[in-house]
Amino acid sequence: MRRYGKDADEEDVRVRPGRRGSRPRTRIRPKHEDAAEGFVLTVDRGRITCLVDDRQVTAMKARELGRKGIAVGDRVDIVGDLSGAKDTLARIVRVQERSSVLRRTADDDDPFERVVVANADQLAIVTALADPEPRPRLIDRCLVAAYDAGITPLLVLTKADLASAEPLLASYIPLGVECVVTRHDELDGAAAERVRERLAGRITALVGHSGVGKTTLVNALVPERARATGMVNAVTGRGRHTTTSALALPLPDGEGWVIDTPGVRSFGLHHVNPARVIHAFPDLEPGTAECPRACSHDEPDCVLDAWVEAGNADPARLYSLRRLLATRERREGD
Ligand SMILES: Nc1nc2c(ncn2[C@@H]2O[C@H](COP(=O)(O)OP(=O)(O)OP(=O)(O)O)[C@@H](O)[C@H]2O)c(=O)[nH]1
Numbered sequence: 001m002r003r004y005g006k007d008a009d010e011e012d013v014r015v016r017p018g019r020r021g022s023r024p025r026t027r028i029r030p031k032h033e034d035a036a037e038g039f040v041l042t043v044d045r046g047r048i049t050c051l052v053d054d055r056q057v058t059a060m061k062a063r064e065l066g067r068k069g070i071a072v073g074d075r076v077d078i079v080g081d082l083s084g085a086k087d088t089l090a091r092i093v094r095v096q097e098r099s100s101v102l103r104r105t106a107d108d109d110d111p112f113e114r115v116v117v118a119n120a121d122q123l124a125i126v127t128a129l130a131d132p133e134p135r136p137r138l139i140d141r142c143l144v145a146a147y148d149a150g151i152t153p154l155l156v157l158t159k160a161d162l163a164s165a166e167p168l169l170a171s172y173i174p175l176g177v178e179c180v181v182t183r184h185d186e187l188d189g190a191a192a193e194r195v196r197e198r199l200a201g202r203i204t205a206l207v208g209h210s211g212v213g214k215t216t217l218v219n220a221l222v223p224e225r226a227r228a229t230g231m232v233n234a235v236t237g238r239g240r241h242t243t244t245s246a247l248a249l250p251l252p253d254g255e256g257w258v259i260d261t262p263g264v265r266s267f268g269l270h271h272v273n274p275a276r277v278i279h280a281f282p283d284l285e286p287g288t289a290e291c292p293r294a295c296s297h298d299e300p301d302c303v304l305d306a307w308v309e310a311g312n313a314d315p316a317r318l319y320s321l322r323r324l325l326a327t328r329e330r331r332e333g334d
């Protein structure tokens with residue numbers, strides 16, 4: 001991974017317009033010229049495990065970062081002892097700009113957002129077709145979170161040996177969601193290959209509630225999982241990777257990352273902005289131009305009904321959008 005040394009090239013001095021005005025801004029790095037770049041693999045109560053070159057380095061957040069959080073998937077600038085040797089502790093001095101942020105609130109009434117994963121470009125929503133029964137509203141909530149974050153969703157339907165995937169496929173293919181169906185007795189062959197194809201070269205966050213077969217899937221995708229988990233455990237001193245933090249695992253052959261997240265029971269959507277969700281519906285988005293300010297697109301004054309009636313888009317798509325937006329109101333069983 002690139003270090004920022006004395007010969008830092010022009011790329012390190014990015015000139016981009018400031019938020020207000022066009023004053024060029026440089027990345028000022030007076031104190032930490034020698035920082036290396038790290039990739040955050042897991043976070044455990046303030047201890048952050050990063051990959052620096054090919055070493056796992058344990059680090060803490062530098063005080064100068066204040067309350068800024070560090071999430072799995074973050075790219076960080078790191079200084080100090082980078083040997084990765086036991087009992088060493090490096091310091092993270094900067095969090096690089098994120099390309100995406102997957103957030104969730106614990107609950108819909110909870111204004112406190114947690115960043116689940118940074119920099120993911122895909123969200124794999126793992127759902128069993130049976131045992132436990134699929135929960136379409138939870139799937140919809142995960143979709144909303146993905147669209148809100150600008151992350152492409154992928155629906156992974158497991159346990160196809162127990163039940164047919166048809167009903168769920170019929171509900172999600174019209175939404176434009178990519179789906180892949182797996183069964184564990186095929187995970188050493190065709191099923192794993194189907195998933196792998198969709199993960200190659202990307203950073204994929206995996207979510208799903210307990211028992212859906214997420215671990216089984218990850219083990220098939222990342223043969224070194226046991227080893228990788230073992231290494232992280234050596235650092236955190238725990239017997240088993242606990243479910244408090246996400247964990248980034250490298251796909252074989254440097255083909256991308258899967259980020260396993262702790263079992264998701266709910267997906268609070270307090271932070272969701274309908275305008276960002278509708279961005280995932282490019283066929284409907286132009287129709288919102290005449291909507292009232294801050295239209296929720298699910299209210300009487302919304303012009304989308306008339307727009308769709310005029311033949312500009314498929315009414316089923318508007319129905320789907322509204323179904324998703326409605327998941328922001330929690331109901332029994334979510
Ligand atoms: N029939 C069937 N069972 C499966 C399949 N995949 C996983 N299982 C079983 O489902 C159970 C749960 O699988 P896990 O991989 O532990 O599920 P998980 O989502 O990681 O669950 P937690 O560890 O609780 O978070 C295990 O008993 C698996 O053997 C499948 O494709 N078909």
Ligand SMILES: [Zn+2]
Binds near residue numbers: 295303
């Ligand atoms: Zn509207």
